[in-house]
Amino acid sequence: MKSFQRKWEGLEVTIITVIVLLLLLLAYLNWAIAVLALIIVVAAYLVNYNTLHNRRRLAREQFGAMMKNVTQASNFALQNLPMGIVLVNKQGTLVWNNSVFADWVTVDWNKLQKMSALLPGFRIDKIWGKSGYMTEKYDERYFQIIYKFIDPRDTRPDIHSEDELAEHAVMALYFKDITALEKARIKAEEDQPVWGMIQIDNLEELTKGLSDREYTSVWADINNIIMDEIDRYEGFIRNFQDDMYTFAISRGALHEMEENGFKVLERIRKLPSPRQVPATISVGISENVGSVKEVSSRARAALDIALGRGGDQVCIMDGESTRFFGGNTAGVEKNTRVRARVVSQALHELMLDSDKILVMGHKREDYDALGGIIGVVAIARTLGKELRIVLSKETSAIDKMVTVLKEDEFWTEHIITPDAAKAWVDANTLTIVCDTHRQEMVAAQEALEISERRIVIDH
Template identity: 35%
Template sequence: MQKELSLVYFNDITELEEIKNKLNDERAVVCYVQVDNFTEIIGVCPEENRPELFAKIDKIITQWFQNMNGFVKKLDKDKYIALLQYKELKKAEDTKFDILEQVKKIKVGPAISVTLSIGASYVDKNMLECHKLAQSALELCLGRGGDQAVVKDLGKTYFYGGKTKEVEKYSRVRARVISQALKNLIEESDMVLALGHVFLDMDALGAGVGVFCAAKALGKRCHIILSQEQNPSIESLMKILVKDDILKSAFIKESEALEKITKKTLLVVVDTHRPSLCLSRKILDKSERVVVIDHHRRSEEFIDKAHLVYLEPYASSTSEMVTEILEYIDEVKITPTIPDKSAV
C-alpha cells in the first residue's frame, strides 16, 4: 500500500506586504479648504481688525496641515489647497477633522464663529482625477451647508462634521445675479419647461408657476409638467390656478412635453436637484439646457449637466427663491390672487 505524501511550500511575503502597505500609506491626498462664511465674518469685522482675523485663520489651517506632515498654500483670501499622505488623512478621519472645531474658536462679533468646508480625495489613477474629485467633494460640502469635511474616492463618499445650525446667509445680490442669468437663458430659448419632483407638492407647484410667470413676461412659451396621478395635497391650489385660462393651458403631461422638446428648450427643475427624484427622468435626459433651483441641502446625487444652479439650503422654500428672482426681472408684474372659500 502506497502512502500519499503532501508537500507544503511556505513563501515569506512579509517584505512584499510591507511595501504594499507603505505605498498605500504614502498615496497623495488632495484637499481643498474654504472659509465658507467668509462674506458674513467680513461683514461684521471692523476693517482695522481684519488683518488679525486673517492671520488667526491662516495660522490654524497652516499649523493643522503641518502637524499632519502636509503642505498647504493659500489660493485666495478664503481658499486653500493642501497635499498630505493617506496615512495622515486616516488620522484626520479618526479625529473627525478636529480642525473644524478648532477654527470655530475664532469669534467675530458677539455670535459668529469662523467655519470651514473641506473637500478631500485620494485615488489610484492620477492626480488630475484626484483634483476633480476633491473639487467635487468641496462643492458637495458647501451645498450641504458647510462646516464639514467630505472625503471622496472613486467608489464612496464620507462625511465629517456639519454640526453648525444653518442660518440664512444667501444675499439679495446673488438672487439678482441669478435672475439676470435666468432671464438671459429664457430669452435664448424657444420654450421653457418647469419640472418638479415626484409626489408634486405645494412648493414645487408654486415654484413652477413662478417660472411660468417669468417666461410669459419675457414672451416665451412655458409649460408646467404634471404627473398622471396628482398628489391630493395640491388639489386646492390647482383649483385656483386652473381658473386662469392661460395658466390652465400651461399644464401638460410627460408625453406631450417629450414631443415638444428641442435643442433650444430650457428645462427649469424646481424643488429638487436629484435626478432620481425628478417627476420625469425622460424629460431631464432629453433636455440639453437645464437650470436647477432648490432649497434642499445638496446630496451626493446631483444634476451635473445644469447650465445654472441656484441651491440655497438656507431658504425656507423654493417658491420663496423663485419669488425673489421674479422681483429682479422688470418685465414681471406680481399680482396677488385671493382664493374664495370654495377653492380651499
C-alpha cells in the same frame, strides 16, 4: 510489475518445455550425450536463475526505497513547506491541517474548530464546490488562500447521493503568507496623495468694520490653525486668496483625520471673534485616483457641495460615493446668489459624471415639484445626458401643466411611470429628487432604492 513477472514466468515454462523435448530427442539418439547435455542445461539454469533472482531482489529493494523516499518527500512537503494546508468539510469544520498552518494559526483539537471562528471573514457557503483564491487577515498576518473542491467521486464511484457527497467531500485550503507584500501594498495605498481645498466661509462677515490690525489678527488666528492642521499630518498647503487654500495630504493622513472627526472644524469655531460671530471653514477633498487636473477639479466640486450644504463641514468625494463630516453650525451664506452658484455647479459636476439621470418629485406633485423637475431637466438637456422624468399616478394638481408640456415631443417621450422607472434605473443612475427629502414620499420609491447616487433638492 506483476504483469511483467507473469509474462516472464510464462516464457520460462515455454523454454523449459522446448529444452525437455530436445533432451528427449537427444536421448533417443544417444543417451550418453543426452545425460551430458542435461547436466549442462541444469547448471546453466541454476546460474541464470540465481542471477535473475538477485536482479529482481535488487530491483524490488530499489523500487521500495524510491517509494519510501517519495512518501517521505510528500509528507515533508505537506508538513514543512512554507504553505499552510487545511481540509474543511461542508459545515466549515477543520478536518485536518499541516504543521505550518498550526504554527500560524492556533488550533485547539480538543474542541470542534470552525474556520469562521479562526478567520471571521471566512464563509464556507460562499466557496463550497468552487476553486479560486481570496485574501484574509489573522492577527497581524495576511494570507492568500487558494481553495479547491476535492470531489470524492473521483476515487469513490460508489458515492451517488447528495448526502453521501456532503459527508465525504472537503475543501482544500492552501495558505500562503503574503504579509510583507500586503503591508507594502497598503503602505503604498496610504502614501497616495489626495487633493483638497479649504475656504473660510465667513471671513467678510467676521472682519466687517474692523481695522487693518484687527483684520490681520483675525485672519492670522484662522490661518495658523489651518496651517498647523495640515503640517501635523505632514501635508502640503498654500494660501492663494485671503479665504482660500489648496492642500495635499496622504490617503493615510486623511483616514486619520476622519477617525479624529476633523477636529480642525471645532478649533476654528472656538476662536474668539471681535464681532461675536463664530468662524467656520469648509473643506472639499478628492480621494479619486487620476490626473492632477481631475483630482483638483473634484476637490473644487466637493468644496462647492460643502458650501452648498451650509458650510462648516468637510465633503470627501471618493469615486461615486460622497462622505460628510461636521456641519454643526447653522451655516453662513454670503448671499442667495452664492448659494445658487455652488449648488448649481455641484449639480453640474455630478451630472457630468453620470451616463443616466432620473428626475422625480414627490407623490401628488404640485407646481413646486414640477418647477424643480423642469429646472433640473433643463440643465441635464444642455449636457446631452440620457434622462427620464418620472411622475406619480396622482398628478391631478398639475394635469393642465403636464398636458402643455406633452405638446413638446421631448416631454412625451421622456415622461415615464414609476414601474417603467424601476425597469430603467440602475445602481449608477444619478437620481435627483425635487421638493421632498422623505424617501416614502417620492414618486418612484422602488427606483430610488435601486440607485446608489442621489441628490435631494428641497427647501
